Amino acid sequence: MRMTVIGTGYLGATHAACMAELGHEVLGVDVDQRKIDSLQKGEVPFYEPGLPEVLERNLEAGRLAFTTDYQEAADFANVHFIGVGTPQQRGSYAADTRYVEAVIEDLVPKLKGEHLILGKSTVPVGTAAALQQKADELAPEGTSVEIAWNPEFLREGYAVKDTITPDRIVLGVRGEDSAAEAVAREVYATPLSNDTPFIVTDLQTAELVKVSANAFLATKISFINAVSEVCEIVGADVTQLADAIGHDDRIGRKFLGAGLGFGGGCLPKDIRAFMARAGEVGADQALTFLREVDAINMRRRQRVIDLSREVLGSLIGKRVTVLGAAFKPNSDDVRDSPALAVAGQLSLAGASVRVYDPQGMDNARKVFPTLDYASSLEDALRGAELVILATEWDEFKTMDPEWAAGLVEGKVLIDGRNVLPVAAWQSAGWELHALGRSL
């Protein structure tokens, strides 16, 4: 099949390359010329394990190309995916849908014949119906455009696997006359042949599935972090508690890692947009608990700042090393990163902060150019009076505590993710602190 993927960021570049990997002919479209030039050369402009190989293979096979030209996109295919950003609006909790709207405005007037647009971006409920109306108004005489919603659940760091072998495929369609299901069955023929669950819904359910999934995950993380606050006060151990409740199948251990909390380009903005939209549709009280989920999450960042001050006495002029800048391991994405937020706050509070991340350094420098960035883990640790493990990269989890002890000035570490083997670190002479347990 021929298809375009409009918006080639984390979601779109992955989707475009993986659709080509499934055998389709794909044209990726973006307004960012530099991104398109880089992708066309076979270079992924962000870190995603496995994606460079898929990109290169499919460019070489001639199944994948990139452009900034909407006319080329309109002429190339009758199936178009939208993967542009839907960030938080400035000064509001709501999602900014102007980029998805711009795609319809730029693409639809150029279309001829019958076209299907499948939205993958995470949008407030009601967006697809509004876009359908806009498309109907803009479609040239004799052209018909259907909008369907096909939310994306990929996880950065596992994006290729999640796109090629998804847990489930959700498709929201407008009604009986929809052509979307038949097209989606062809697009996703390979995963569907492997019994991937395929759930066809109305448009509003599909839109809500995605934000509900993220709201649930955020709530689970904040639940354990709220319990962690109590653990800290009474001297209980949140990691043992999480293990114990996680053995219950109904609860499960995943997403019960107490620590510095969630961040990134999705969870924080998605729960806020969900709250905002619930208010707009008149369900004001339904999601007010998400405000608390957000607040618990933000308090964990503050707790690490407070703990650093307690441990060091004062932050002024102290050399603090923050290990991690990406919002999670196996990604270079620093959007709303808890690690960078902590590094930035410590720096503003007078500490001399040095940051190291295996992949997120370039992006971090753009957001916080004033921080000091180390060239390696060794360089980061040298001379530190306090080390904070803020993102749970394997390189940090498997670090040798004896080796690290030989580099730092003060053997004091805050394990912001509860991932280090405590006994080994303590026997190497380290004073260890963690969130939700006293060590």
Ligand SMILES: NC(=O)c1ccc[n+]([C@@H]2O[C@H](COP(=O)([O-])OP(=O)(O)OC[C@H]3O[C@@H](n4cnc5c(N)ncnc54)[C@H](O)[C@@H]3O)[C@@H](O)[C@H]2O)c1
């Ligand atoms: N990143 C993830 O893990 C993930 C997972 C699931 C869903 N999502 C959702 O997918 C969407 C995109 O997220 P992302 O992380 O890929 O964002 P991103 O910022 O990495 O990418 C967005 C891309 O869209 C491009 N763009 C903006 N306006 C455009 C236009 N008019 N025409 C063509 N391109 C345009 C930008 O240049 C950019 O390359 C969001 O709604 C997000 O919530 C993301």
